Amino acid sequence: MVLAEEKCQGCTNCIKNCPTEAIRVRGGKAVILTERCIDCGECIRTCEHHAKKALSDTLDDLKKFRYRVALPAPSLYGQFKKGVLPRQVLAALLRIGFDEVYEVAAAAELTTYAVREYLKEYTAGNGRRNLPLISSSCPAVVRLIQVRFPGLIPHIIPIDPPYVTAAKLFYRNRLPELEFPPEEVGLFFITPCPAKITEIKTAVQQDYRVDGALPFVSLYGKLQEQVETGEKAKVEPKSTGVGIGWARAGGESVAVKWENALSVDGIHNVAALLEEIEMDKLNDIDYIEAMACQEGCVGGALTVENPFVARVKIRKLAEAAGDKKLPAEVSALGRTLYPQSFFYWTEELTARPALQLDKDLSVAIRKMEKIGQLMTQLPGLDCGACGSPTCRSLAEDIVQGNAQLSDCIFILREELEELARKLLIFSQKRPQTLRPETEKEGKK
Amino acid sequence: MSAPRMSLDFPVTGGDFIAAGEAASKIKKTLRQLGIDAAVIRRVSIASYEAEMNIVLHARRGRLVLQVEEGEIRVIAEDEGPGIDDIEQAMQEGFSTASDLAREMGFGAGMGLPNMKKCTDEIIIESEKNLGTRVVMRFLNK
Numbered sequence: 001m002v003l004a005e006e007k008c009q010g011c012t013n014c015i016k017n018c019p020t021e022a023i024r025v026r027g028g029k030a031v032i033l034t035e036r037c038i039d040c041g042e043c044i045r046t047c048e049h050h051a052k053k054a055l056s057d058t059l060d061d062l063k064k065f066r067y068r069v070a071l072p073a074p075s076l077y078g079q080f081k082k083g084v085l086p087r088q089v090l091a092a093l094l095r096i097g098f099d100e101v102y103e104v105a106a107a108a109e110l111t112t113y114a115v116r117e118y119l120k121e122y123t124a125g126n127g128r129r130n131l132p133l134i135s136s137s138c139p140a141v142v143r144l145i146q147v148r149f150p151g152l153i154p155h156i157i158p159i160d161p162p163y164v165t166a167a168k169l170f171y172r173n174r175l176p177e178l179e180f181p182p183e184e185v186g187l188f189f190i191t192p193c194p195a196k197i198t199e200i201k202t203a204v205q206q207d208y209r210v211d212g213a214l215p216f217v218s219l220y221g222k223l224q225e226q227v228e229t230g231e232k233a234k235v236e237p238k239s240t241g242v243g244i245g246w247a248r249a250g251g252e253s254v255a256v257k258w259e260n261a262l263s264v265d266g267i268h269n270v271a272a273l274l275e276e277i278e279m280d281k282l283n284d285i286d287y288i289e290a291m292a293c294q295e296g297c298v299g300g301a302l303t304v305e306n307p308f309v310a311r312v313k314i315r316k317l318a319e320a321a322g323d324k325k326l327p328a329e330v331s332a333l334g335r336t337l338y339p340q341s342f343f344y345w346t347e348e349l350t351a352r353p354a355l356q357l358d359k360d361l362s363v364a365i366r367k368m369e370k371i372g373q374l375m376t377q378l379p380g381l382d383c384g385a386c387g388s389p390t391c392r393s394l395a396e397d398i399v400q401g402n403a404q405l406s407d408c409i410f411i412l413r414e415e416l417e418e419l420a421r422k423l424l425i426f427s428q429k430r431p432q433t434l435r436p437e438t439e440k441e442g443k444k
Numbered sequence: 445m446s447a448p449r450m451s452l453d454f455p456v457t458g459g460d461f462i463a464a465g466e467a468a469s470k471i472k473k474t475l476r477q478l479g480i481d482a483a484v485i486r487r488v489s490i491a492s493y494e495a496e497m498n499i500v501l502h503a504r505r506g507r508l509v510l511q512v513e514e515g516e517i518r519v520i521a522e523d524e525g526p527g528i529d530d531i532e533q534a535m536q537e538g539f540s541t542a543s544d545l546a547r548e549m550g551f552g553a554g555m556g557l558p559n560m561k562k563c564t565d566e567i568i569i570e571s572e573k574n575l576g577t578r579v580v581m582r583f584l585n586k
Contacts, residue, residue: 361478
């Protein structure tokens, strides 16, 4: 996440709602602590001044490539008026500057196959170690685990999210059919998700690279116009309801059809559930679908349509396109690719210990004690007026040298009161050479 | 200056299912901030949670004490409660004296103490009938 500084009023609304306490107000403006930020987009939703945004590309960036491919997220289909069909949305993408659309919803069906295979193998082979397994499809949840729940990293299913599978599939199957060299072909993910954008912007060079990311909000006007005025049909979608359904919370588990599964959405709900998994309280469940946004990707921070409305639209589109069974050709392709490790992550996931007080345990212990001491002095109101989200986080900031005790307006007030008392006492002290008031008055 | 050693107290109230689990959760958060290895935190969290639930389920009140020093973490669970009749029997999987209410809430499967034992490097249980129980759990932190 980045700040649009000119829009930030320095209010403290965003700092309170951040699940990793990654925002401070300093010098009258919000500051995002990048190492803690998981790009969940909560602050975009909270900020009434619209001062939070995701780094993203624009349609101008398409010009860098001769052949431009759109990878639309399944949730895009639920953003338009009732009755608008996926094929109209795909056609509209072609009219605003893309040469081809390669549906992420179609790739999601392969991901469905891969997740199901992985679950089968894992639950058959590992006793009940590291259960429940956690879906890796939501990047904000994956990063929440890296920052706040590193112990749960072994629970994450190491299978690529659908958009990565889409890109890999494009390079494997489609690119060889084109007459363009790879560097002249640009892949752009059309997404509702700030975390996916950050993931793409910070990715190390891969042979299945996605070149850019465009948020729904920035394309909506143009797409809307084309959907309304352009003639129908043209591009026949490859996806069925199984892939389209991934756009909504619970869609992934419905697609994967795993009996002993649980679905959770909303970043704070997810955090509460992860807390329980860390205590080993949910080890009788096999599989958890966890989405940072309420209602799932249709509730993404960069969407236009109301999440609840979009969720219903997605459900209806999925039902209409058939959401009960994976198409036979998808299963067949999955059977070929799965044993080749096609769906697996290429990089290992590591912890991001951004909440650690110090690398050295003895220093960390001293800092922890100092925090305890500070907590007895602070008022415990968690008002946020100091620019840190809670009294506890102010204490941590002080210990880390990023704030001072007098940033607390209550402490400052106490200090002023003390100063005023001293001022009064000093003002009443009289030099020996001065005669007392009473005597002076008597003389008059 | 001697090697630093930290000790923190987390009170637990018997029968309070709303706050149940909070002490263990705070212990976990503290260890995370201290930069303790994730696998060790995992063991400490699970054992602390079980110990906390034992106090909530069986005792009037108690506390968890977290002690951290280089190389070792200790969690001490002390309570004022009924005490354990036969510690050896209580360590058996499936043995439980939890109330019907607790069982209805999904507790009392008789896995608490065995689970705690599995997670710790050493566990010492002292108990006196009608007075209370004290459990010392040691975790080596490489």
